[in-house]
Amino acid sequence: MTMGQPATITPEGLQALIDALRQRGYRVVGPSVRDQAIIYSDIGSIEELPRGWTDEQDAGRYRLKRRADNALFGYAPGPHSWKKYLHPPVQRLWRMESGQGRVQIVPELVEAERYAFIGVRACELHAIAIQDRVFLGGAYGDPHYRARREGAFIVAVNCGTAGGTCFCVSMNTGPEVTGGFDLALTEILVEGQSLFVVETGTGEGQAVLAGLPSRPASQAELSAAQDIIAHTAASMGRVMQADGLPDLLMRNLEHPRWDQAASRCLTCANCTMVCPTCFCTTVEDSSSLEGGEASRARRWDSCFTMDFSYIHGGSVRSSAKSRYRQWMTHKLATWYDQFGTSGCVGCGRCITWCPVGIDITEEAAAIRDSERIKVDDHGGP
Amino acid sequence: MEGLERIIKEHPFFAGLPGEFCQLICGCAKNARFEAGQYLFHEGEPANEFYLLREGRVALQLQDPGRGAVIFQTLGPGEIVGVSWLIPPYRWTYEAKALETVRAIAMNAFCLRQKCEADHDLGYDMMKRFMPVLIERLQATRLQILDVYGAHA
Amino acid sequence: MPDDAAAWPSPMVPRIARVRRRFPEGPKVWTLEIEEDGGAGMSFAPGQFNMLSVFGVGEIPVSMSGDASDASCIVHTIRAVGPVSAALAGLESGDILGVRGPFGMGWPMAEAEGHDVVIVAGGLGLAPLRPALYHLLCRRSCFGKAVLLYGARSPEDILFRHELDTWAREQIIDAVVTVDHARSSWNGHAGAVTTLIPRAGFDPKRAIALVCGPEVMMRFAITALRSAGVSAQAIYLSMERNMKCAAGLCGRCQFGPVLVCRDGPVFRFDSLRSLLAIKEL
Numbered sequence: 001m002t003m004g005q006p007a008t009i010t011p012e013g014l015q016a017l018i019d020a021l022r023q024r025g026y027r028v029v030g031p032s033v034r035d036q037a038i039i040y041s042d043i044g045s046i047e048e049l050p051r052g053w054t055d056e057q058d059a060g061r062y063r064l065k066r067r068a069d070n071a072l073f074g075y076a077p078g079p080h081s082w083k084k085y086l087h088p089p090v091q092r093l094w095r096m097e098s099g100q101g102r103v104q105i106v107p108e109l110v111e112a113e114r115y116a117f118i119g120v121r122a123c124e125l126h127a128i129a130i131q132d133r134v135f136l137g138g139a140y141g142d143p144h145y146r147a148r149r150e151g152a153f154i155v156a157v158n159c160g161t162a163g164g165t166c167f168c169v170s171m172n173t174g175p176e177v178t179g180g181f182d183l184a185l186t187e188i189l190v191e192g193q194s195l196f197v198v199e200t201g202t203g204e205g206q207a208v209l210a211g212l213p214s215r216p217a218s219q220a221e222l223s224a225a226q227d228i229i230a231h232t233a234a235s236m237g238r239v240m241q242a243d244g245l246p247d248l249l250m251r252n253l254e255h256p257r258w259d260q261a262a263s264r265c266l267t268c269a270n271c272t273m274v275c276p277t278c279f280c281t282t283v284e285d286s287s288s289l290e291g292g293e294a295s296r297a298r299r300w301d302s303c304f305t306m307d308f309s310y311i312h313g314g315s316v317r318s319s320a321k322s323r324y325r326q327w328m329t330h331k332l333a334t335w336y337d338q339f340g341t342s343g344c345v346g347c348g349r350c351i352t353w354c355p356v357g358i359d360i361t362e363e364a365a366a367i368r369d370s371e372r373i374k375v376d377d378h379g380g381p
Numbered sequence: 382m383e384g385l386e387r388i389i390k391e392h393p394f395f396a397g398l399p400g401e402f403c404q405l406i407c408g409c410a411k412n413a414r415f416e417a418g419q420y421l422f423h424e425g426e427p428a429n430e431f432y433l434l435r436e437g438r439v440a441l442q443l444q445d446p447g448r449g450a451v452i453f454q455t456l457g458p459g460e461i462v463g464v465s466w467l468i469p470p471y472r473w474t475y476e477a478k479a480l481e482t483v484r485a486i487a488m489n490a491f492c493l494r495q496k497c498e499a500d501h502d503l504g505y506d507m508m509k510r511f512m513p514v515l516i517e518r519l520q521a522t523r524l525q526i527l528d529v530y531g532a533h534a
Numbered sequence: 535m536p537d538d539a540a541a542w543p544s545p546m547v548p549r550i551a552r553v554r555r556r557f558p559e560g561p562k563v564w565t566l567e568i569e570e571d572g573g574a575g576m577s578f579a580p581g582q583f584n585m586l587s588v589f590g591v592g593e594i595p596v597s598m599s600g601d602a603s604d605a606s607c608i609v610h611t612i613r614a615v616g617p618v619s620a621a622l623a624g625l626e627s628g629d630i631l632g633v634r635g636p637f638g639m640g641w642p643m644a645e646a647e648g649h650d651v652v653i654v655a656g657g658l659g660l661a662p663l664r665p666a667l668y669h670l671l672c673r674r675s676c677f678g679k680a681v682l683l684y685g686a687r688s689p690e691d692i693l694f695r696h697e698l699d700t701w702a703r704e705q706i707i708d709a710v711v712t713v714d715h716a717r718s719s720w721n722g723h724a725g726a727v728t729t730l731i732p733r734a735g736f737d738p739k740r741a742i743a744l745v746c747g748p749e750v751m752m753r754f755a756i757t758a759l760r761s762a763g764v765s766a767q768a769i770y771l772s773m774e775r776n777m778k779c780a781a782g783l784c785g786r787c788q789f790g791p792v793l794v795c796r797d798g799p800v801f802r803f804d805s806l807r808s809l810l811a812i813k814e815l
Contacts, residue, residue, distance in 0.1 A: 093546045096589045096632075103571075103630050107547045138796065140545040140781035250790075253812050280785035283546075283778050287590025294589035298546070301786070308786060309776050312615040316775065322814030330788065337791030442718065450718035454725040459733070480721055520754065521726035525714045529748040530657030530687040 002184075002199040003206055007214040008221050009196050011072070015046045016212045017155070017183075021116040024208070026153055029085060030118030031075070036064055038078040040085075043118065050075055057164040057237065057348065060357030072194055073119055073187045076163025077347050081276035082124055085115050086148050087131060093283070095295035110143050114151035120181065121159055122174030123166075123345040127276030129180055133339045134279050153204065156181035160228050164237035165348030167361055171242060173345040175232040183209060186225035197225040238348060240361045241368060246333035248368055253325065257366050261328075262321035264356045269302035271350035271358075272327065277343050282307070303327050328360060385410050388486060392433045393459040394510060402503050409492035413485045421462060421477035428471045430487045431463035437483035441475050453525065454518070455480065464515060466490035545781040548587050548632030549574075553625045554607065560691045562614040563658065564623040565599065567607050570633060575605030580665035581640025581772060581800045585780045586610065587632030588621040595777045595795070596622070597662035598636065603672060608633070611661035611693065637780040638799050641666045642770055646742040650678040652734065652764070654755045656685045656727055656747025660693045662772055662799075663746050671706055680707040681734045685727025685751065688713050689720045710734070727751065731758040738763030746772040753810060756803055769803035790815050
């Protein structure tokens with residue numbers, strides 16, 4: 001997926017990239033430290049990047065930590081994902097105006113804002129590709145998503161650090177970025193100084209890179225970059241045995257393990273909010289006090305709420321067990337039926353941000369192990 | 382008697398009844414006729430018969446003060462009215478009213494119970510015929526209890 | 535991308551329609567005849583649904599209950615059970631509402647040709663089946679025996695009573711109506727709709743069954759149809775789940791592997807058989 005020869009840029013070159021993207025009319029967003037977490041927000045300078053920061057992640061645990069070096073991208077994905085830009089939490093859909101006996105529906109304008117994302121990880125690129133299939137792959141599509149998606153410039157970053165809850169290797173979604181970017185960076189540290197090996201994925205990426213102070217990447221830099229990716233791949237915090245997962249879960253819909261997960265699950269919906277592929281929404285209507293205008297907005301929703309499955313009379317999924325099962329089987333099994341791919345990219349956010357530390361890899365393994373024990377029981381001498 | 386035997390044999394409820402059982406049963410049977418609006422029996426009365434319906438429809442109903450009669454089931458030709466005769470205390474727990482002119486075979490419950498006691502093969506055959514009817518009505522009743530078409534649904 | 539924004543309209547934006555006529559069908563149940571502003575007709579297939587909005591209140595999915603061969607008039611039958619359905623059911627002639635649709639996969643009318651057709655409806659489930667009945671009546675000679683088995687709560691709750699009487703009187707279809715309970719003035723059938731199936735007199739080997747009603751009723755009806763000898767591949771049912779978009783984009787109407795709005799609401803029974811038994815799926 002790469003075009004031309006890889007180049008090397010310095011942090012100053014990275015600043016020049018941000019400047020160039022802004023000049024081209026992009027709204028540049030990237031990682032930043034805020035509220036003791038690395039989140040995504042508007043950035044104008046590399047000084048706003050999380051220089052020298054990393055994180056400690058485990059089930060139900062996230063802590064920022066100082067690195068021994070000054071790496072700019074030396075962290076694992078935090079609570080935000082790019083869906084907050086491509087599929088924003090609230091999106092007005094239309095408004096209805098009336099007056100002088102006339103009523104009309106005014107569709108919400110498709111936003112012209114073009115985003116440049118800095119620091120998109122391999123798992124996140126896969127997450128975006130998964131949402132593409134949801135919002136653009138069916139008979140109906142979402143024009144708002146489409147406009148933002150097609151307008152976006154993506155600067156990916158190969159992960160130099162695996163988080164404690166990462167399992168992209170298991171899901172075959174990382175840590176190396178393989179496509180879906182305009183430019184891809186690998187941060188290498190030479191004598192404590194960051195350098196970025198840049199690969200190009202699109203013509204626009206190539207044009208942007210051409211305007212930056214860069215030089216061809218040396219063989220040593222290229223192999224350092226490869227080593228970093230290999231090291232990250234070898235240090236995943238979690239493992240998910242993905243083979244046969246859809247069938248495994250769908251033949252165990254009544255497994256007692258769901259009750260165990262449910263006994264801990266607070267149905268708080270954190271996992272769905274941080275998940276980079278979760279796309280479910282509700283709609284909300286509002287009207288002006290005098291009644292002449294009304295509008296409808298779409299809002300992120302979660303399969304963990306009671307309202308989510310409400311049909312007149314009550315909720316289809318009233319127990320925590322059924323809601324946890326819905327979420328996990330959707331991610332790992334029924335997503336294939338609905339959209340042709342897995343709904344999980346192995347980013348580990350749902351594990352980290354679960355307040356009680358429910359671990360999707362542990363839950364899947366428990367169900368798999370229970371079958372193995374059963375087989376052993378019957379197959380033993 | 383021959384007419385009754387033929388009618389019983391041809392009634393769907395007794396489909397495939399062995400000839401010797403048919404003869405035994407016929408000794409307990411007689412023709413019955415009810416005009417529209419006439420009651421086959423009332424709640425609380427001894428369940429001395431059950432009926433094989435040949436023509437016309439029958440409503441099973443309960444009296445509910447303030448609402449009057451509430452119909453919960455209707456039965457027609459080929460079906461049977463009454464299972465209370467099978468089990469002590471052999472009393473009707475609802476009433477049955479003819480909706481139209483009804484022609485039926487009335488089976489004497491004392492007679493049939495005695496014959497079933499004396500010949501358990503006959504008794505078992507009878508049970509195998511009544512049990513599916515009971516189960517089907519129980520299942521239908523569950524659906525009605527759930528009130529699936531009501532405000533909840 | 536303003537150029538192709540027009541070519542790529544949001545499926546979420548409703549069109550304005552007006553109520554032409556509203557009439558009562560039973561307790562809290564109303565039928566609305568609506569037409570879109572500008573007179574654009576709507577062609578739909580029996581079993582499909584629209585998303586209907588009352589501005590400022592909300593939006594719900596409602597099946598078409600009218601004749602698909604008349605594109606000029608869209609008919610919906612609505613029971614007032616929640617805030618939106620109550621607001622819709624309360625609309626008067628001339629009032630405006632929002633319409634999106636038609637959505638979803640409908641009844642297998644083409645596949646049913648040459649077969650006996652057994653329609654099993656419960657409660658308001660008769661409404662999504664009425665377009666199928668109109669279609670069947672319109673092309674009556676293309677089908678074998680046509681049976682409608684309809685269960686309602688009480689005689690007062692029977693929908694489209696006049697039409698049912700007409701069809702039965704003219705012997706175009708065998709229409710049998712049963713109620714869960716009735717006062718003594720009721721001269722029709724009482725008892726669960728499932729009890730009508732063994733007595734309906736259709737050929738189970740050449741029958742196609744269309745089932746719509748509350749999910750419990752559908753499960754019982756399917757059991758009775760299967761006992762009568764109808765194969766799982768010949769039974770179709772219309773599912774209901776929470777829907778917000780109807781376009782496969784909001785994720786709410788998931789029923790295991792399917793999205794009810796996109797893959798249904800009408801499904802062949804054998805495709806859902808293993809899922810229907812699972813609690814809270």
